[in-house]
Structures are given as structure tokens and as C-alpha cells.
Amino acid sequence: MRSAAATWSLLGVLALLALPWLLAQVLPAGQAQFWTANILGRAIVFGIIAMSLTFLATYGGFVSLAQMMIAGVAGYVLAIFVDGAVPRIVGGLGYSLAVPLGLVAATAMGLLVGAISVRTRDIYLLMITLALAMGVFRFVETNIAWFNGYEGIRNVVGPAMPGFDVRDPMVFYHVALGTAALLYFGVLYLVRSPFGLVLQGIRDNPRRVAALGYSVALHRIAAFGVAGFIAGCGGTLSTIYNIGISPGTIGLGATVNVLIMSVIGGLGHPVGAFIGSLIFTVFDTFAATIYDRDRFNTLIGLVFLVIVLVSPDGAIGIGARLRRLLAAGRR
Template sequence: MSLMSRSHWILTALVLAILVSMPLLLPDFWLSGILGRSLIYGIVALSITFLASYGGFISLAQTMLAGIAGYTVAILAPTAIPASASAVSYWLAMPLAVLAATVAGAVVGLIAIRTRDIYLLMITLALAVGFSLFAQSNIDWFNGYEGIRNVVGPDLFGLPFRTHAVFYYVSLTLAALLYVLVLYVVRTPFGLVLQGIRDNPRRVAALGYNVAVHRIAAFAMAGFIAGCGGVLITFYNIGITPGSIGMTATVNVLVMSVIGGLGHPVGAFIGAVIFTLIDTFAATIYDRDRFNTLIGLVFLGIVVASPDGVLGLGKRLTGWGKRKDTEDGGTPH
């Protein structure tokens, strides 16, 4: 293990230890309303970052996939209003919801298999908007515009899931596991082939790899990640509506990914924290009727100053990227 790799994991462990201690330091509002919310939306943003950084795909369908998981767990939830005849326990509903998002991710990959760049963006955007409108118009399954309410999640260790500490620790644990999963997968043969496809798909195909299958598998994995986030978001919001997975939500998650930085999985969570802080306090800082203007100005400022987001800006300021390249024997950039 190289020195930079070792220091990276030491820093990761230190940050994780600080996050674990947060319930002892922060009030409930900051614990669940800021950090917890950042973690669950960061998970959905992580699915975008995974596809963009290691596959070369910018997908706008990830909020839709999170919504598919959210609606699945809501329809099957035993406490949901309106109640469903197909209700099961939360412990069965949650894995079924994530499975539904994973399968839907593979379907999105199958649809978008031969497209890239702006064409991929438009196809995935059309899918996301189409699903939101379908949910809004469907009464039998999704209860139309009102959505499904009272999806509170299971009890854990005898405590309601929405207990601030319980919700925070579950969100933190799942976010950490998915973050490590992405870092592991991109170092496996599958991940290396995926990165090869990102750089030169024709050369990878010439080596005998099935480019289409790897792309579909990448979208399926991204769907799995987004589905995990979608389940937690549904519990956080105590339900789900078409508005929570519509155009605004889709753009918000994309903004989180971009301002954090698409070059590394941690950028998704950095962007989610920044966006959540601005979204929460912008009305107080600027103007309650124009708080979206402040969000837009911050987004533009970050992108103009650093096209690769806050993470890229931090690397340039600290020289981390140059040190890593030099140590690995490459040319500093």
C-alpha cells in the first residue's frame, strides 16, 4: 500500500470517527435535518458520481430509480396511508424496493446502451419526467398527486426508525458501506473494464469484452445505490409524492454531484452537505422569496472557479493530485 493510499484511508477513518461522534455534539435538528439529510441525498448523488466518474455516463434517471424504490417500499409498507392489500413487513419491503430499483437501473442501461453525452442526458431525463408524470396520474398504485403517506420505517433495537440518532446512524452506516463498495468495485476486473470502456470502448471491445453487458451492469449497480437512498428518503419524508421525484428533485441531485465533484465518490457527499446547508439557510440569509437565486449563484460560482467541483478545488489548493501522480511514477498534472 502506497503512502498516499495509506494516508487516504487514515483520513477516511478519522472523518468517519468524527461523524460517529456527532450525536454527542449536535442537536437533533443538525443531526437529522442537516447531516442525516445530506447522507441520504448524497447516496443518490453517489450513484450519479459512480456512473460519471468510472463509466463516463451522466444519467438524469437516478432520482427516478430512487423514486421507484421509494414507491415500492411505500406501497408495501404496513403503516402506509392509503393502506395497500399487498402490505408486508418493512424488513421484506426494503430489500424488494432496492431490488426493484436495481432491475429498473438495468432497464435504463438497456435503453440507453448505445447513447452517450447529450443523447444519454435527454433519454434519461425523459424517463425521469415520464415516471414522475405517470406517478402523478396513477391513482390505483401511487395515489396520484397526494402520494403515499405515513411510511415511517421499521423499529430498530426497540426504537422507532425516525428517532434522530437511529436515523442518523443507519444513514451513516449505509452511506459508508456504499462508499466503500464503490471504491472496491472500481478496483475489480469489472471496474477496470468499465473505466476502459469510458476511455476507449472500441479498444475494450477489440480485447474481447462485452461492452454492452458491462454498461448495463454499471447502470444496475447505480440503480442499487440510488434505491438504497430512495428508501431512506421515503422514511425521512414519511412518504413519497410525485413532486419529490420530479424535475426539481432531479436537478437538485445533479447539482449536488457537480458542486461536490464528479472525480471521486466522496464528492457526492461533499456536494450534498453544501446543497443542504444552502437549501436550509438560504431563505434566512438572502430572501425567502428568492432563495433559489442564492443556490444558483453559489452553484455558478463553484463551477466557474472549479469545473471539477469543490473536491477538484481542494486538490489543487493542497497539491494532493500532484503528489499522488509523482509517487505513482506518473507525470504531475
């Protein structure tokens, strides 16, 4: 069962790799590029951030609302240290150093969030992670010296080498897809390792895991660190995608958006994060034709509400139910 899922995922990644060329064959040139960059590329980037939440929620039972903030930490550290960013805060580093620095910062922030919330569960954890996320948001928004306040930091264009320009939508798409695939299979591998099994044990019964001699606290903090790293990868990509970062990208709206993606897709398997982010991005892009461009939030809020009310396990749950229905029909 597990290996079948992995095989399907591998096939899915291969199909996604080829998708831009297929789109170019079917759609007019402008539209194909739009789909590649603005829908698929964006969906993958946000899918990575959403996956860090799905990972924590599915295997640890921690619904953390701090993941978008952690992604923002990676983005901000990158923007602060990289050369060419406007305004120059520290600068002086190339992308080959600034990006890893951002990832380290995001992982550290993940560990910190995990440590602060280590004694809480369920909705308490939700409240504390949300409070932390909003606290960092308000700090970043009001602090000029380090984060350039409300305006944020612009012109983080991404690395450029001969023959490899991240600003080319095709290149960006494949870099994002490659990162997402590595992280996705990394998560699938991790949850079957001893660490992952302990984590799932903590989700089901922390007292028993503690009685077996494992340190529940350390495993929890480590899981938040892993999720922090994943979110940091997403944050780095989204900062390069947006050519900069501003407090708005880690505000309440963005934080909730990540939650919406994870829930719409389904908290039950990491793939749900990407399904959810794709649905979200498609709605975001075509809200104008469906309802009203300016009222996108109402539309996505309603979709989210319906999903939570009708199918708490999201699109994955709907898929599973359909499969079961079909199987029952065949019998």
C-alpha cells in the same frame, strides 16, 4: 495514494459517527438535534443518491439524470407494499420484506435505464435519462390506482423494534451513516475490481475495451444496475425520512438537485457526492439568513452556475488546487 484516501475516509466516517455526541456537548440540545436530523442526516441520505450519479459519471463517464427517479422507484415500491402506509395500495408486507423488494425494483429500474440508453453517450445519454426520469414522474403523478397520483403515499414511518426506533433522529442518523459508509467503501472496492477497471476502460475508450473481448454493453448495463441499487438505498432512506413519498420528490426539481449536489461536490471521487449534498443542505437550510427563504433556487442556481463556470471539478477540484498551491508555496 489510493489507500491513503481510504484511510482518510475511514477516519472521516468515525468522526461522523461521533459527531452527534460532540454537537450535543457544544450546542444547545434543540439545535444539536436539528443539525443531526435535518442537516447531517438529510445530507447523508441525499449524498447516497448523488453518489450513485457520481459513481456512474466518475468511473463510467455516464451523466445519468435518472438516479433520483430510480431512488423514487425504491421509495414507491416500499410505500406500495408496506403495512401501515396511507392509502393502502397493496400492503401486507413488513419492512423486512418491503425494503428489499424496493431495492430489487430500483436495481431492476437501473438495469432498464442502462439497457435503454446503452447505445448513447455524453449529452445524448443525459437527454435520454432525463426524458425517462420525467416520463416516470408524469406517469406517477397522473396514476391514482398504483401511486395515488399527485398526493403520493404517506405514513411510511419505518421499522420500529424495542430499543431501535428509526424515528429517533440519533438512530436514523446512524443507520443512514452506516448505509452510506458501506456503499461508499463498496464503491471504492468495486472500482478496483476487474469489473471496475473494465468500466474505467469503457469510459476512456470503449472501442479498445470491445477489441479486448469485453462486452461493453453488458458492463455498462451492470454499472447502471449497481448505481440503481445505490440510489435505491438512498430512496428508501429518504422515504422513511420524509414519512412517505410524493411525485414532487422525483420531479424535475429533485432530479436537478441531485445533479447540482454531485457537480458542486465534484465528479471525480465518490466523496464529492457527500460534500456536495452537505453544501446543498446547508444552503437550503440557511438560505433565509443569506438571501431570501423563497428564493433558494436562485441562490443554489447561482452557486451551481459559478461552480460550473469556474471549477468544473467542483469543491474537490478547488481543494486539490489549493493543496497544489500550498505545496508549490512550501517549495
